[in-house]
Amino acid sequence: MDVSDLVDTTTGRQKRTIYSNEELYKQELERIFGRCWLFLVHTSQIPKAGDYFRTFMGEDDVIVIRQKDGSIKAFLNSCTHRGNRICRADRGNAKAFTCNYHGWSFAPDGSLAGVPLENEAYFGELDRSKLGLVQVTHVAEYKGLVFGCFDPDAPSLEDYLGDAKFFLDVWLDAMPGGTSLLGETQKMELGSNWKLPVENVCGDGYHLGWAHAGAMSAVQSMDLAGLSVGNSSTNLEGGLSVAGMNGHMALTSLDGISGYAFYPEPKPMMDYLEANRPTAIERLGKVRGEQLWGSQINITIFPNLQFLPGLNWFRVYHPKGPGKLEQWTWAMVENDMPDEMQAAILDNQCLTFGLAGLFDNDDGDNLAACTEQSRGWRTAQMDVFTNMALGRSGPRDGFPGDIAAGLVSEHNQRYFYRRWQEHMQAESWAEVPTYNINSLSVEEPENA
Amino acid sequence: MTKNATFERPQTGQSASLELTHALTQTVYREARMLDDENYVGWVKMLADDLLYHMPGIETRYRRDKTDQVNDLTRMAYYNDNLEEIKKRLSRLETGTAWSEDPATRYTHIITNVEVEMTEKEGEYQVFSNFYAYRNRNEREEDSLIGNRVDIWREAGAAFQLVKRRIILKHNVLLSKNLNIFL
Numbered sequence: 151m152d153v154s155d156l157v158d159t160t161t162g163r164q165k166r167t168i169y170s171n172e173e174l175y176k177q178e179l180e181r182i183f184g185r186c187w188l189f190l191v192h193t194s195q196i197p198k199a200g201d202y203f204r205t206f207m208g209e210d211d212v213i214v215i216r217q218k219d220g221s222i223k224a225f226l227n228s229c230t231h232r233g234n235r236i237c238r239a240d241r242g243n244a245k246a247f248t249c250n251y252h253g254w255s256f257a258p259d260g261s262l263a264g265v266p267l268e269n270e271a272y273f274g275e276l277d278r279s280k281l282g283l284v285q286v287t288h289v290a291e292y293k294g295l296v297f298g299c300f301d302p303d304a305p306s307l308e309d310y311l312g313d314a315k316f317f318l319d320v321w322l323d324a325m326p327g328g329t330s331l332l333g334e335t336q337k338m339e340l341g342s343n344w345k346l347p348v349e350n351v352c353g354d355g356y357h358l359g360w361a362h363a364g365a366m367s368a369v370q371s372m373d374l375a376g377l378s379v380g381n382s383s384t385n386l387e388g389g390l391s392v393a394g395m396n397g398h399m400a401l402t403s404l405d406g407i408s409g410y411a412f413y414p415e416p417k418p419m420m421d422y423l424e425a426n427r428p429t430a431i432e433r434l435g436k437v438r439g440e441q442l443w444g445s446q447i448n449i450t451i452f453p454n455l456q457f458l459p460g461l462n463w464f465r466v467y468h469p470k471g472p473g474k475l476e477q478w479t480w481a482m483v484e485n486d487m488p489d490e491m492q493a494a495i496l497d498n499q500c501l502t503f504g505l506a507g508l509f510d511n512d513d514g515d516n517l518a519a520c521t522e523q524s525r526g527w528r529t530a531q532m533d534v535f536t537n538m539a540l541g542r543s544g545p546r547d548g549f550p551g552d553i554a555a556g557l558v559s560e561h562n563q564r565y566f567y568r569r570w571q572e573h574m575q576a577e578s579w580a581e582v583p584t585y586n587i588n589s590l591s592v593e594e595p596e597n598a
Numbered sequence: 599m600t601k602n603a604t605f606e607r608p609q610t611g612q613s614a615s616l617e618l619t620h621a622l623t624q625t626v627y628r629e630a631r632m633l634d635d636e637n638y639v640g641w642v643k644m645l646a647d648d649l650l651y652h653m654p655g656i657e658t659r660y661r662r663d664k665t666d667q668v669n670d671l672t673r674m675a676y677y678n679d680n681l682e683e684i685k686k687r688l689s690r691l692e693t694g695t696a697w698s699e700d701p702a703t704r705y706t707h708i709i710t711n712v713e714v715e716m717t718e719k720e721g722e723y724q725v726f727s728n729f730y731a732y733r734n735r736n737e738r739e740e741d742s743l744i745g746n747r748v749d750i751w752r753e754a755g756a757a758f759q760l761v762k763r764r765i766i767l768k769h770n771v772l773l774s775k776n777l778n779i780f781l
Binding site: 238239240241242243332333334335336337338339340341361363364365367368369379380414476480481493496497500501504505506508510511512514515516518 | 678
C-alpha cells in the first residue's frame with residue numbers, strides 16, 4: 151500500500167487508518183518487523199550455556215539460546231516437520247528441545263539431533279542437515295542488549311543504532327559493572343495499535359501532567375523539568391526532545407537526578423548517584439555524566455523497544471494485529487547498585503509501571519480508546535496531529551540529533567512517523583535512508 | 599522500609615472451631631463487599647499496620663524448573679505492598695484525577711472455598727480462599743480474574759485485621775489492560 155499520504159511530517163499529521171487497517175498491518179510485519187533489528191533478550195536473562203528465553207519478532211515466535219561457546223543464537227520456535235511449537239515455557243535451561251507431536255529433537259545449536267523411527271519409517275533417507283531449526287538471520291549484541299534481524303541486507307547493528315548509542319551508553323555504559331534486567335516478564339494484552347504506546351513514550355511529555363495527574367500526586371517526590379499536576383506549567387529549558395537518529399529517539403531531562411522523581415523515597419538513589427557521579431563522568435564525559443546520568447530519559451529504539459533510565463523500566467511491544475499488542479516489561483538495574491537498591495527499584499517499577507502500576511492504569515485506557523476511535527468508517531478517514539513545536543528544532547552543543555527544547559513537544563513523534571513512513575514506502579533496505587542528523591562524530595575537532 | 603525475603607506462613611494444618619470459621623468467613627465476605635462498593639475507607643480499617651499484600655508474577659516454566667516464583671519475595675510481584683503503599687494507591691483514586699476510574703468500574707468479588715486454620719500465634723488465623731473477580735466498564739469492557747489466596751488474619755478487638763495476603767492469579771499474559779483492582 152502506498153503510505154505517502156498517510157503521514158505528513160512537515161505538518162505533523164497522520165491518517166487514523168494507520169492504527170486500524172489490516173492491510174497496512176501486514177505490510178508492517180513485512181517491512182518493519184521483518185526488516186528492522188528487534189530486541190530479543192538481555193544477556194543477563196540467559197547467563198549460562200543452554201539458558202533460553204522465548205520472545206517474538208513481529209508475530210513470529212522465537213527462542214533465543216546461549217550456546218556452549220557463550221555466543222547467542224535465535225531460532226523460530228517451530229518444528230521443521232509439522233510446524234508445532236517446540237518450546238512452551240517462557241524461559242529455562244535446555245539440553246535439547248523435543249517436539250511434543252512426533253518426538254523430533256533439536257540441539258541448542260538448532261540442528262536436528264534425533265528423529266524417532268528414522269531408519270525404520272524414513273528408511274534412513276531423511277537429510278537431517280536440511281531440517282534444523284530456522285535461524286534468525288542476524289543476531290548481535292550491543293553492551294548487553296541482544297537484537298535479531300530477519301533481513302539479510304540490513305545494516306550492522308552498530309550502524310542501525312547510529313547516534314542513539316550516545317544515549318544508550320548513558321544507561322548501558324555509565325558504570326563498569328554493566329546492567330541487568332530483573333524479574334519475571336510482566337505481560338499484558340492491550341487493545342491498542344502497537345505504534346500508539348511507542349509514540350506516547352518516545353516523545354509525549356505533554357500527557358504526563360494531565361493523564362497521570364492522580365499517579366503523580368500519589369508518588370512524585372521531586373521536580374521533573376517543571377512538569378506539574380494538571381499540566382499547568384513546564385520548563386522548556388529543563389529537557390530535550392532528541393530525534394533524527396535513524397528513527398530512534400530520546401526524551402531527556404538535564405538535571406542528572408530526576409529519573410528518580412517518581413520514587414516516594416529517593417534518598418538511597420540520590421546517595422548512589424552522588425557517590426558514583428565521578429565514575430559516570432569519567433566514563434561518559436562531562437555532558438552525559440553530569441546532565442544525563444540519573445536524569446529521566448525515555449530511550450526509543452525503532453520500532454518497538456523503549457527503556458527509561460531513572461524509572462528503570464524496560465519494555466517491548468509485540469504486535470498482535472492492528473488493534474492489539476502484548477506489552478512486556480522488566481525492571482532494569484546497574485549491576486553496581488547495592489542489592490537493597492535493586493530490590494527497591496524492582497518494587498517501585500511494579501508500583502508505577504507494572505500491571506498494577508499507578509501510571510500504566512492511565513495509559514492503557516487512553517491508548518485502547520485512541521485505537522477504537524480509528525476504526526469507524528468516518529473516523530478512519532480523519533487525521534490526528536503531532537504538530538506541537540513544529541519547526542522549532544535544531545542542533546545543540548554536545549548532543550547529536552535534531553533537538554527541540556523541553557519534554558513537552560511533539561517533535562519526537564513526528565520523527566517516529568517519518569521513520570515508519572520511510573520503511574513502509576521502501577521495497578528493501580537499499581531504499582531506506584540513513585541519517586544521523588548533527589552527528590557528533592563529524593563535528594569532532596580532529597576532523598576539522 | 600525493609601521487607602522480608604520469603605513469604606512465611608504457618609503449617610499447623612489444624613482446623614479452627616466452627617465459631618471461628620464462621621466469624622472469619624463472614625470477615626472475608628464483608629471485605630469483598632467493601633471492595634465491590636469501593637468503600638476503601640472501611641477496607642483500610644480491616645488492614646493491619648504490618649500488612650504484607652503480595653501478588654507474585656508467575657511465568658510459564660517446565661515442571662523440572664524448580665524456581666520458587668511464589669514464596670520468594672525478592673522476585674517480581676505485581677503487588678508487594680505494605681500498608682503505606684496500599685494507601686498511596688488509594689490516594690491516586692482520591693485525587694479525583696484518576697481519569698481511567700471515571701466512569702467507575704463495576705466490580706463483583708466472589709469469594710469461595712474458605713478454610714480456616716489455627717496458627718502457632720494466639721489470635722492469628724490462616725484463611726484459604728478462592729476468588730472470582732469480575733469487572734465491567736463503560737459499554738462492553740469486561741474481564742475475569744480468578745485465583746487463590748492465603749491470608750493471615752489477626753484478632754483486633756471484636757473484629758479481625760488482615761496481616762498477610764498472598765494472591766495467586768492464573769494469568770500469564772494479563773488478558774485485560776490493567777490490574778487496578780484489589781483481590
